[in-house]
Amino acid sequence: MTSTLTDAADLQLLGKEALLHEPPGGDPEKLTLVRAQGSLVWDDQGNEYLDCTAQAWSNNLGAGDPRVIEAAIAQTRELTHARPTFHTPALLELAALMVSIAPGQLNRVGFTLHGSMAVEMALKLALRNRPDAEHVAVLHDGYHGRSITTMAASWPHPQNAFGRLQPHFLRLPRPDLYRPRLGSTGEEDTERTLAVVRDILEKGTEGSVAALIYEPLQGNGGHNEFSPRWHQGIRELCDEFGMLLIIDEVQTGLGRTGKMWASEYYDLDPDILVFGKGVGGGFPLAGVLTKQEYAKFQAGDDQLTFGQFPISIAAGLAAVSAIIEDDLPARAAEHGHYATERLREMQTRHPLIGEVRSPGLMVSLELVRDHVTKEPATTEAHEVFVRAQRKGVIFGESRYASLGSLIKIKPPLDITRDQLSHALDVLDEVLTDVETDHGIGPR
Template sequence: MNTHNTDLAQELERGKTGLIHDPREGDTSKITLVKAKGSLVWDDKGREYLDCTSQAWSNSLGANDDRVVEAAIAQLRDITHARPNFNTIPLLQLTARLQKLSPGDLNRIGYCLHGSLAVEMALKLAFKNRPGAQNVIVMQDSYHGRSLVTMAASWPHPTNPFAALQPRCFTRVPHPDSYRPRMGMDLETETQLCLSLLEDTITKGVDGSVAALIIEPILGNGGHIMVGKSYLQGLREICTKHGIILIFDEIQSCFGRTGAMFAADYYDVVPDIMTFGKGISGGFPLAGIMASDRLEGFASGEDALTFGQFPVSMAAAVATIDAIIADDLCGKARALGDYATQRLHEMSDRRKLIGDIRGPGLFVSIELVKDRTTKAPSPRAAAEVYRRGVEKGVLFGESRYAGLGNLIKVKPPLDCSHAQMAHALDVLDEVLGSIEADGIA
């Protein structure tokens, strides 16, 4: 190794010791990525991996899509930054694109750079339009981010050192779960029970009025749970009845991941506000909200971020949206997702660790259980699937927070090839077999 390479290696090792975020418990070999293309990534040791995480589901297109990269480079040559007092061409182009795609009357668009702030923007707009309201209703298994506000809106954290800093306006309500229904109910019966409990909470369970109800149409980090169309329709009716702002948090489900452009389209239920992020901009940071024309917007100074209108991300987003439409990636996500879930159902005949299989589209996951009768979660098996998958060159997604996760996610970019998906599922089958052979549950 020459002197330059030696110095670089030493610098990288020194850099690892300076990171304030602790590594995952037990993980002594966190991968350092140096290159990405399509559904593949490479580490600093030259090893290639099939990325079934889409880098936190942010690559709707495969990584470093040429159209996105060229759009970003072209924008870099023109202007890289403009404060929110000014418009830019990509800002106006992107807004026009989103207006054409938005469900219903969600034609007012706001921007920021990550999902947590998009959720906060949505909540701010809801409170502005519900003066005097004091409460927000969230789901028991919801996940809305890791800012102070959005952590408070998410499922309970086992040890939370930030509670003193967080708002107390959030009330959690139960939601239907087809895999673990209450008292053995069928999904529709449990749906009606949960809707009844929600209305009781609105009228009897909180002090003061409710500004908003926020829900992920498919509960992401809380288990990839599909609450069902009738439940979302019921939420829409209840929120309309009580004048409550209905917010869909689509940070994870937007821009083709479900096989539709938005989960709101998939379910045919239109909220009052919808957050978006992750898959919008080909890996560049961007998020925001779409709001109903009926809502009053922000006044000057109520919502402004220095880098909230990053022109490079917006140019990348325009290119990403155009490519999703031109390549029919919604259709491809449906087809590849159908193939994946079919393979997983076949796999479950052999692999008893698989308790449930979830979709839709490329929102694909399996829940691992110690026993199919008790449905006791197996986070240990999930951790082993991730570890052994890495050894075999496939990066599977895993719910990691606080060791609670027993979910394995198979969510590559929407333009992942059939052969690549088949390989990922072959590896998953092999890994599950080895874990069961080792008696791990």
């Protein structure tokens, strides 16, 4: 059908009704963005917002960095597409750069366009290297993407209609440092959970396990942290049971935690590392790093038509170079310390704040209705999100499947101190307003 509409506003209204992912009637809080620069975005009404989501935690380097834009434009003029049976100069340069900054002994790299596909690349590598294994293990509350396979590897999808096509994963428990089981401490829960994992691997599994994949700090499943003992214990179990350790750093990599990799921050030694989001400078890019001994793809195992999109590769080369040049991991560590201290001070005044979590600029606070029961304040968290956005600050929230009551503060790593301070001031204000409206008194 050919439209005769010429008014842009009319076309956009029609477009909202046509979008497959748009709910009937639309989402009243969903902005139409027209421009972004650094940590700021603007909507189609001319309103300015401070973006503390870095657009799904992807703009580790602030939006519109001229080094990235110029690299993408230059590549566009030369070559916009090359099938994966060819190299491009930017591809080879980025491969060398990624290996040079990789943690541990990871010295081979592969690229694709989305985190979900990078996770699938890692799973393929694990299965190639463990041809007799029958399982891949994942953790409760983990999140690895929304492809058919990675959705199955994540926490259960509500009203899942895709199970008949999805592979089955071995689901292992994870410790809960904020809500430890049976009245124990976080460290006691960690030791108990490691013991349960061992029992499952020894007695509760038919066949061997090729790999365990987990996030060093769980993102979408609740921003759940782990103790150093957990990371150490999991590495030991992987070695003991012949499992490859896959660390999913799609959200935590490229400086977000205050180190280039969360694997460095937590002293992890992965066999395969998955990266994405921040690597592309706002362009779609992801991939895996692995040890030489596990780089065993056969012809056709992992070739996607646009998997090595030259424009994204060129932008990624510029973005990663800029992250190194500007020492953004150190900036993230400094900003994260400042934000965490501010939030902990707020915690003494705001009864809604149950816990403050970091490290670096992977900051969140969990809102609870009661500090003893730790009942999640999901309704109140959404109100905080809405009111802050109306005041010009966009925070992240845990909207999907009501999995949590988090407010997430994960802006570009090069956000200015004044901008970050303003965002925290707005958060302080809206917390007061929500607590007042809900009759939640001082602690």
